[in-house]
Amino acid sequence: MLRASNKPASSSILYNVDLNTTDPVALARRLVRTLPGSQPRLRIDCSQLKCLHTLGVSYLASQLLLTRQAGATVVLYNVGPVLEHSLRLLRLDQLFELRAAEADNKARPA
Numbered sequence: 001m002l003r004a005s006n007k008p009a010s011s012s013i014l015y016n017v018d019l020n021t022t023d024p025v026a027l028a029r030r031l032v033r034t035l036p037g038s039q040p041r042l043r044i045d046c047s048q049l050k051c052l053h054t055l056g057v058s059y060l061a062s063q064l065l066l067t068r069q070a071g072a073t074v075v076l077y078n079v080g081p082v083l084e085h086s087l088r089l090l091r092l093d094q095l096f097e098l099r100a101a102e103a104d105n106k107a108r109p110a
Contacts, residue, residue, distance in 0.1 A: 014041045028072035040072045047078035057086045
């Protein structure tokens with residue numbers, strides 16, 4: 001599922017992405033190709049990620065890195081303590097924004 005919302009403090013668009021139903025790498029490539037010169041922001045809710053239970057943290061990390069390489073900024077929210085610890089150990093917290101759900105309530109679904 002994909003929903004776009006305008007972020008008031010920036011001219012960029014923030015896209016809510018459900019990793020259970022959307023390929024973030026393909027989406028990032030499509031958005032970069034469609035909107036030249038932009039860097040799409042993909043907001044991913046980590047509270048219900050099926051891939052963590054079936055494929056593990058390494059798969060998620062790989063998808064996030066490929067999405068970033070495709071040209072998107074990745075914002076992760078609702079990150080549980082185990083996932084947050086794993087991302088910090090891998091130093092991926094330096095590449096991706098980790099946010100609490102309360103900080104993202106201003107984004108509105110389209």
